[in-house]
Amino acid sequence: MFVSRKPLLITLLAGCTAFAGALPLLAQSKPASGPVARYDMRAGTVTGAGAMGRGAGSAMGMMFGGGGGGGPQHELYLRLGSSQPPAKGGPKADHFMPPVAKLGKSVPLLTPQSEKEPRDELPQMGNEKPRGRILIYWGCAEHAPKGQPVIIDLAKISSGQVPPGMWSGTIVRDWGPMLSNSKTFGRWPNDDAMGGNKAIKADASLIGAHRVAGNYSPEMAFNLTKDFMAGLNVRTSTLPSGASMLRWNALPDATGFYAYLFGGKSGPNGEMGDMVMWSSSATRQFGGGFEDWLSPAQVSPLVANKTLLPPSATSCIVPAEVRNATEFRMGTLTGYGPEESFSYPPRPADPKAAWNLQWTARIRHRSTTSWMDMPGMPGGMGDMSSGQTQPQQRPECRPRGGLGGIMGGVLGGRPGC
16 A cells, blocks of 8 residues: 555554544534535645555565656545535536646546445454564654553454554544545545546646536535645665664645654564564554644644654654664655635624535645665665665565565565465
């Protein structure tokens, strides 16, 4: 799932429902009724390993000598939910974009038959009984402080059970409109994997007039002034202590940053050994919505309590203990960006007048990059994060359940050989 903006080796999905905080405009303005329809846009810029393919299979191909590559890529997710049924026939809706978007006259918002509910999960290892441990570290420092790592023995976890407190409950994934919370729903891209962004050109822009029209929602019209964010470029170096220094370029529109790293090590006989999770959060936050889109209103208090790095941050140190406990490391860095919100009709000047809200629309931005640091990979993290890669020979296949099993399992492929 490299491009779906998940951590590179663990599928971090969190359950979500529509909640008032998802649209601060509604929570503050308290409309008398509505909105009849809600529209959600999520725009992202992707660099590094995640920019080289849509999905785990293509990303793994890139890791081991596949084609492609290049600079920053864009991602765009559109979701329309309405409390009304279609006026006539089946549901139909389109998003008409400015010519600079280079997506044609419009993109169709199609209604899926089903939609997967997001949730956090532990790595999947095929049909084998979980073995080994998960070592959890957090915070930017040369050495892990007292109390780290938190150790989870996978052998003691019953099937499907997640240790309490492992995933963050602070921020859940907020997809806005969903099939489950709408009378009628449409989205783009239209496949179940939420992929299909290859049509978005590198020089596409979102700035300008947008219109959303269909047979189950009021027509929406709004002008966007914020464009795709700039790309991130992570470079790494090893400090004398053995810690890893992460450095990245400044991002003018960023509101905060979150870094995540996953690593692993095989046991002495090639069996699955320890897995390691680390995040830049000073408050031990993993999963949930942190690898998703967060609004400035959500980010601000998280920066204040050091859960997220401030927008001025351009570096973070990964403790030496993380590197010492792993044979390979794969990481992501997310820069959260601005948000634009719209509603119709405007709030009445008279506070006693009823405000019957017809529609709301919002667009959130982010920029993400990802990198890999593996034995035999020249350049390691730095080259991968900037998208400058060289073809590599596929590493020797390890026995089922070893390092190959870890990577194959959590990436959705066949465990091991």
